[in-house]
Amino acid sequence: MNDTTMFHRWGVWGMRALALVLMIWGAALLWVGGQVALAGGAWTYAITGALMLLGGLVQLSGRLRAGAALLVLALLVTLGWSVFEIAAKGFMPAWGMDLAGRAGLLTLIVGLDVVLLLVGMASPFRAGWARPLGFGAMAVGVAVVAGIVALLWERPASSSGTATASEDTGGAAQADWTHYGGSPLGQGYTEAGLISPANVSGLTEVWRFRTKDLPPSDKVSYSAQNTPVYADGRLFVCSPSNHVFALDPASGDLLWGYDPEVPEKAMEPLFSVACRTVGFHDPDTGLGADAASDEGMPAADVTAQSCGAKVLVSTVDGRLTALSAADGAICEDFGDGGTVDLTEGMGMQVSGFASNSSGPTVLGDTIVIGQQVSDNQQRDAPSGVVRAYDANTGDLLWAWDALRQGIAQEPLEEGEVYPRGTPNIWNVISGDPEAGLVYVGTGNSANDHYGGTRTPEEDRFTAAIVAIDMQTGETVWDFSTMSHDLWDYDVGAQPAVMDMEIEGETRRVVVAAVKTGSIFILDAATGEPLRPVENKPAPQGNGPLPGDRLSETQPYSTYYPNFAGMPTDGMQERLTAAHTWGIGMIDEAMCRRDFLKMDYDGTYTPPSDNPGGVLLFPGAIGGLNWGGIGLDTERQILVTNNSRLANHLTMYPREEVDALPIGEGGLHYAQEIVPHWKSPWGITRPTWLSALGMPCIAPPWGMINATDLATGELLWSKPLGTGYDSGPMGMPSRVKVPLGTANLGGPLMTSSGLTFIAAAQDNFLRAYGTESGQLLWQGRLPAGGQSSPMSYVHEGRQYVVQGAAGHSMLKTEIGDYVIGYALETK
Template sequence: MPTIYIHKLTSRTIITFVSLFSLVVYVGCDNRTSNKDHTTWTHYGGSADQSKYFQASQITKQNVGQMAVAWTYPSGDNFPYFFSPIVVDTTMYVLGKNSSLIAVNVVTGKEIWIHANLTGMTRRGINYWESKDKKDKRLIFTLNNSLQAIDAVTGKSILTFGDSGYVDMRQGLDRDPSSIRRMQAMMPGVIYDDLVIMGSAPGESYFSPPGYVRAYNVVTGKLEWTFHTIPHPGEFGYDTWPKDAYKYVGGVNVWSEISVDPERGIAYLPLGSPTYDYYGGDRKGSNLFGNSLVALDARTGKRLWHFQTVHHDIWDYDLSPAPQLLTVNRNGKNIDAVAIATKHGFVFVFDRVTGEPIFPIDEKPFPKSEMPEEVSWPTQPISSLPSFTRHEVTKETLNPYFPDSIKQQWYKRLESAKSGLYVPPSDQYETIMMPGALGGANFGNTAADPENGIMYIQTQEYASVYKLEKVGPPKIDLSENDVKKVKSFYTGNCQTCHGENMAGGVGPSLVNVGQRIFYSEFKSIVTNGSGQMPGFTHVDEETLKALYRYLGGNPISFNFGRRGGDNTTPEGPVVASGGAKIRPDAKRNAPMLDYPEGVQHPADRYTTDYGLEWPGLLSPPWSSILAYDLNNGTIKWRKPIGEDSLYVQGDKTKGAPNGTQRKGMVVTSTGVVFATAKGGKVYAFDADNGNILWETTLSHETNAQPIMYTLNGKQYLVINATSNFMKDSYDHSKKEGALPRGYVVYSLPDAK
């Protein structure tokens, strides 16, 4: 397919537009769901476009106030906090007891089958695929860095998929696969035709693996294509990095939602930041395709166009919300568009095919970094559309509900700190970024009315406080006696190979190694040995934990890949357990801890934490939902959402601090917008003006995308209500009449 670039890469802006004259050959290919078909919920975001839009007529603005609980499905003791179910015909697929995947009949609520003990499965959802003749129906998901398939009818693993039932996703990432500890994304990916397109979550540390986007055949498990998000030599964008950067830089991954235009065969990738998030002295350049919206040919993985929303990101401003595919009317002309909302509060809108901006974007200058060897990009793209967040914390905008002691503390901090859009992080003073690492808009926080050009955004006013520190021996939170014990053990057993200052020698560097591997793995390596390293079976547990802390770790930190599950068989129609068996590595090598030999790099590295201790730092409202009219580029309405006992109890006009993190929406064709928010809140808003039409409070918190389905003309809203409330004053699970922890299904009452 010919691709014509109509403007070349420059040092000031990294924008490429294309004309796709032969794209029409992809329209009309078999087995593709139309973007206009929003009557089912077989994808994480409803359909492949991730719009969360649902076409049905029963629930309207006039009757939504009658919504009530129709039935519930209890989740069991192992809480699937983040999982969003999907519905196919009369079957709903949920994650439940003992990390089991469960098929439930939506008519009777009866369990059809249980595939037990899928500990380490994708935390947020699964993919569904069926063949044209509907004889082959599959659930595609990741499990402990493997891609697997389960028969959607029987619940059993499909062992003809991949290598005896699994595909090792650690392969092909320019790293030793046996050194990769975490690869799979929290999100399920997306189905297009007979492909499953997968993102990843490889970590955010120095030397994490790169987040290449890959497509696999849903029947065979064969890798069909790879898009190098950190380009290889000879690929477009390679010159926006130092030489061989792909060998040591990580990230630039899609850890959230990939949107697909099935009619055109285009996948839209919201790509994240390069590692390390807050210091880029080892990645001078604009760093394509970091922080970019990239349009790919979904069949081949070929880049069609891209736009970089942040050049050389040092603020962790990933693109995390789903790109929204809408038709907008500009100057009397309908344009099929794609819109992306960002963590830092901007909306960028492009022609879906050519990548041409529909609203102007200006490159504006920003302050230069003063960090050693850091070269911040001199300009950043600013959308001409109104921002939906504030960008600075000042004494005047500080939370007025703070006690005076906290106000005085912050007045003093603000005198020496810097705050403002794109202020570079420093090791000399605090940088107060607004929004911070959690946004603004984050994953799950966008939805759309695709035919009418309206995008809905959930956003929060949540700052981060950063201060860089040189990477070195970790701060040691140990008693004097523990320090002596650790130093004695290290000197006697480790120093010969790993060096006096843990910087490496015969063995690799151990500086902050505790931040790169989990305690269980660390314990196994020390006690059992690894490679040429002998095992130290005599070391006691307390010394091991102290040594792990000394090396920068936290022994009680959790493992992203292996949460929950006690591996006992739950009650019910269990048909299988554990998924396809993954063969263990013959050898597990240490994660990459230093630059490859011969690579030029800064003398020092710097890190900071996420600085998220102050969710209510600014004056309210702290969290909101808003309707963005992309036909004219205006915010149509905005309403606060969520409840929290922090500072202002029960005041609905303030919203909730951190009120939209891990929340979601469902937009209906009848003009009702359902939204979840902190405090177990569920709202139904009038799409035209934002008026609340219905409101309820869950017995347990929700941290998952709500979904919708219809059965015999009756419309149902499903919410995963399995999380814990953070404060006793808002723990609705303890109130009279509380529902059990689980999936809650709402509908209109049957007519009498």
């Protein structure tokens, strides 16, 4: 029955307009949902699409009430099925956002249709309660949504106490930050405790410095990732193109600056141009000869040193330069006129193919430095060699490589290069000068996703923790965090060294956090696992690609939660079709269709020639990555932050990619398919995103977690980051509800029980209570905070410093800021 005569004209046209929208939407959903169903997935998308299409047609035909009933039925089907799937996953954090993505848009449109039905009916046919009910329902709906958002809006808890710098909570009177992770041990921990949970609410920005180093063109991807160093009464900062700045620690004023004049061409090949830190060496303090022990590094003859304390910076184009810490002048007696040529012996095809972005690590009078080698370009890539230099003279001491075992101190012959394509060490290097050991976390051999040409020695040192003798450069022990890596699950986090109580005995340990989410506890002297490690069966799929091989098992740390995704007991979180997500049902259905086409049997699903590709979860950024971990050594608490994203890996036969340019290293701007040259395959490996640019798995997309190191108990875990500065199609939502975002950068731990972290895709620096997990303070950043904060005490006042320079590949706002925070003084 045509009932348009019962309604005002504006009501009829309003409902017909909505019906037209719902018809188009329903037809598209029916089409995509049918593909999902035919691929073996749920029929719900197709059923909902059919109901929407039918309801829209019925309304357009003039049967407004019958059409609205069908649309309400479509909504009820969607809501019921969504809640069922969300419940089956255990109502994960941010499950409300999961539900809103699945059903929010449909609820809005169907709700408007019903309101128009109630309020648009002409008075002779309308019950007296209809219009008040329609307007009332709309008002209630708006109020409920606003109330939920307001309730969930992220805001720090109120704190009590005197929020001034005069309050002494037992923090250190003086605390330096001499290395990326605070010290060469890489703990991310400071003894300073003048800023405490009781007064952190009074933390305020006290200075801001700008490096003026911004991307020179759209061919260069910047992501500074810098954590400053505080030593010798100065703060030392580096920017993406390796400018070095010495700042006044109290005011942030520039004391001196150095420009290495890195050519733009050297930066273009890099996935991201970064300068995570600089090195600092002073032969007259604990950072030089006095730090050496009889068992570790020998003391150096420093009588000829013209610079004294020096800052060491490595550049994208392969230079290691020493600068006077006092005035920035080049130390002419270091290396060749102040510089060591890091390209020597590398056989570099193109400038920037191999470069150090994590900075040199200074251990006693030794500088240790590795480099990143651009991923997936070709098997014949520069070496992954790690080299050590005399911090006073710049002389080469040794060169460690997977294929140079036993000959680290032997120089290269004339014209010889270091072994090609070997596992590289691109992350921050740690060390224990007292023990005379260097600790490195390795990557994999060139060409991440095909290992058919790797040697047993390369496999041994792929994704491994390796202890190297500081004097000889020889391997003391090695521990493989995985077997025959085909997924780019290299060790991104800096190995950390600490003392830990194990079975009533204090042991010196290395804490190794890896992309696959495991936390390994290894004896620092022998590499023996001190917490249980089990080798468990790994997916075999349809077998290896021709010429390659697969490991039947992979190692898992079973004592601590796994942080590959949501914290789980030992094993990584396993995705199902129910984890797919999108903004609206079509977006979600397209993601689910992709999921059903991909090969996926959990973590370590092997690469294959499946045209639909392979799902990599955790994705290439982890899990746990270069930001590292935080260790509260007093409370024996581990803090980790991890991303929860997946990658879509597709392998292309050689003949399809041979015509493409090899590129100049890295994710070159001109490359459509990464060539993987000198292997049978080229690849694409984008983050698995929906058509609207949102992750194809339901939130949360990033977490921060605290774990008791003694018991292995997860103390707390919560989403890290909000959608305030991100959203569909890259548009910021300005909604500050914690749903977790991808994150890069690590935590800062203080002796007073605070954990500071930025890292997430919204531009905020946060402070949590280390024991409680309660958000206690946050500060707005002018750009992306993809770097790790640091802290120091200068003239009796504690400062927290955070870089805000953004990350091109994480799509956060690019900037050039370094910001200092402190409590107000009386």
